[in-house]
Amino acid sequence: MSTSTTAPATRTWSNWAGNQQARMQRVATPSSPQEVAETVRDAAARGLTVKPVGSGHSFTPAAVTDGVQIRLVNLGRLRGADHATGLVTAEAGMPLWRLNELLAEQGLALTNMGDIQAQTVSGAIGTGTHGTGRSSASIAAQVAGLEVVLADGSIVACNALSHPDLFEAARISVGTIGVITAVTFRTEPSFLLEAREEPMRVDEVLDRFDELRTENEHFEFFWFPHTSMTTTKRNNRSAGPARPLSRRREWLEDEFLSNTVFSGICRVGRAAPRAIPAINKLSSKALSARSYVDRSDRVFTSPRTFKFLEMEYALPVEAAVPALREVKRMIDRENLRISVPVEVRCAPADDLWLSTSHGRDTAYLAFHMFQGMDQTRYFDEAEEIMLAHDGRPHWGKLHTREHDYFAAAYPRFADFLAVREKTDPDRVFANNYTRRIFGP
Ligand SMILES: Cc1cc2nc3c(=O)[nH]c(=O)nc-3n(C[C@H](O)[C@H](O)[C@H](O)COP(=O)(O)OP(=O)(O)OC[C@H]3O[C@@H](n4cnc5c(N)ncnc54)[C@H](O)[C@@H]3O)c2cc1C
Structure with a gap:
């Protein structure tokens, strides 16, 4: 495999709050979507599960894995900014603070944000990170398109018109639909x-x-x-x-x-x-x-x-x-x-x-x-x-709820589960937390 894997000593992980720990089989730090795809294919072939991790700011075990942890530290570049449409594409590991700086340099901004900006763009949307707003919603609601590596190693670009179900499911998925490698935001002029x-x-x-x-x-x-x-x-x-x-x-x-x-x-x-x-x-x-x-x-x-x-x-x-x-x-x-x-x-x-x-x-x-x-x-x-x-x-904050509760609480839960079943039938992207929420 050409993707970097770390030495055994660093195969442990803890979240920001220190209440979640993981000991992984492998840690991968891919620097392209192709390397992410190789990592996922290799893990699946070995029967290992895969979890992408952002900045570790979730309090729940959303990013915990004992299989392969994908750290997107080498996938944090700006791919492009289109001033005419306001569409800006960032690689998935970019922290929000970096995105904000780059947007400001371009005279652009996100419409709404949460309380902090330490999260990665993909980690933030993965649990539905939100701020407060009368008419502007969460960060995931400002996403216009995603590039995702699925469990079979395919790299798919999706948005409201192309693979719309995949797009809807992958926007807030607690890392269960695939590894997001790039996020396209709908931005607006700086304000x-x-x-x-x-x-x-x-x-x-x-x-x-x-x-x-x-x-x-x-x-x-x-x-x-x-x-x-x-x-x-x-x-x-x-x-x-x-x-x-x-x-x-x-x-x-x-x-x-x-x-x-x-x-x-x-x-x-x-x-x-x-x-x-x-x-x-x-x-x-x-x-x-x-x-x-x-x-x-x-x-x-x-x-x-x-x-x-x-x-x-x-x-x-x-x-x-x-x-x-x-x-x-x-x-x-x-x-x-x-x-x-x-x-x-x-x-x-x-x-x-x-x-x-x-x-x-x-x-x-x-x-x-x-x-x-x-x-x-x-x-x-x-x-x-x-x-x-x-x-x-909140998907990233402590709670005791389980699958049946969510099935009743979310009208589109069954649609989400159908996409998960189709894209990840072998549950390459599962962990104990996502099994508790979404079922085995
Ligand atoms: C101090 C503090 C302040 C916070 N403030 C707010 C707030 O104001 N509003 C709010 O709503 N939340 C808030 N949170 C919660 C936080 O925003 C979320 O838990 C967020 O998901 C953390 O982002 P992260 O980059 O650390 O992702 P992680 O916690 O590392 O991962 C979160 C989930 O995203 C998945 N994921 C990560 N990268 C990818 C990828 N590339 N592809 C697919 N899935 C991926 C992971 O597998 C995991 O399931 C706060 C948390 C802390 C500790």
């Missing part, structure tokens, strides 16, 4: 966003939730458990001029206070959980308002260096307020101590087969537990509330 960040009482946010999410292009809030306070974020397009935060203020607030200091505070809470409510009250009192105008990707994303575990559920948007009120009551009732805020975001209904916002306007409720603290009771209790509201778990 500025005005960010308005402001503390607000949680009762006010919940009372005004519909107004806040419909009056703003991108609305989200973080509620500090054990307190009556949230920090709200309203991002809207601006004609300019740019008014970015100074480098010093950005470093102080986004890197130092939001990561280093917050992590220190969470460590204190981990050592003395009974102090967490008082600590949260102090932290929420320290919140201050700020406003700035900057390039869209710089407003959408910020660094996250402190480690945590996360569960996130997508609910019908009208369930968000009652569900969050139930979560607040549950935290008190169960006497839990939660130091990291609950994040609430929105997305419009879309038609991607496995999108968590498929067919319904959606609100996302995300629950975090600081690294080293046991999340089990918090996540179990919160999950029960999410399930009572017809929730769909």
Whole structure:
């Protein structure tokens, strides 16, 4: 085989959060779609399973394998950008931060993004990574075409017109349909966003939730458990001029206070959980308002260096307020101590087969537990509330759901399974997690 394989010492892997580990038979670092195809054919011939891995930012075992791990570190180039159509093609291993830089150089931008930009383009779409938006949906919804290596080693280009079923299935597939080698995005001309960040009482946010999410292009809030306070974020397009935060203020607030200091505070809470409510009250009192105008990707994303575990559920948007009120009551009732805020975001209904916002306007409720603290009771209790509201778990964040649940939750689930059966009957791209979700 001409593809690179690593020495035995590096055949172990752990995800970003450190809660998933893998020991692989082989690690391949192909540098072309043809080398990916060779790797897949070779693995299949040896009876080994294959998993492509991105930046390892999923909390679920989505990218775990004991077979062949494909790292796309050598497949990260820009293939082309067409200004007339806005179509931009990046190789699958390109990190989102690199894509954003290259797009900015071309005067282009993605329409919407999640909170961070460390993921690869293919890993991000693989689990349906989303941000918050009134009318703009997930990153996968901005994809116009894919190049995929299938289980038989064939390299197929697909889009809404050519192999449409393959395209629909491969857009969000938890790595089960094939190895994506290139992603074509539908981009738009660069734009500025005005960010308005402001503390607000949680009762006010919940009372005004519909107004806040419909009056703003991108609305989200973080509620500090054990307190009556949230920090709200309203991002809207601006004609300019740019008014970015100074480098010093950005470093102080986004890197130092939001990561280093917050992590220190969470460590204190981990050592003395009974102090967490008082600590949260102090932290929420320290919140201050700020406003700035900057390039869209710089407003959408910020660094996250402190480690945590996360569960996130997508609910019908009208369930968000009652569900969050139930979560607040549950935290008190169960006497839990939660130091990291609950994040609430929105997305419009879309038609991607496995999108968590498929067919319904959606609100996302995300629950975090600081690294080293046991999340089990918090996540179990919160999950029960999410399930009572017809929730769909994020494919890359912790949950306990299995095949039958997803079959009922996703109207196009059977169509997805049919494509999987056709393209990967021997389950070359399966692991225990995907068997749990999609069946054997
Ligand atoms: C700090 C942090 C912040 C986050 N913020 C958000 C957020 O704001 N919004 C949100 O929705 N999610 C968020 N996430 C979750 C994250 O975006 C997803 O889990 C995403 O899938 C991770 O991308 P990755 O490149 O690390 O992929 P990995 O986690 O490595 O892989 C994810 C899946 O994609 C598959 N895959 C990877 N490459 C390919 C390929 N070339 N072809 C086919 N399949 C492939 C893998 O097999 C796996 O199933 C966050 C996670 C962390 C740790």
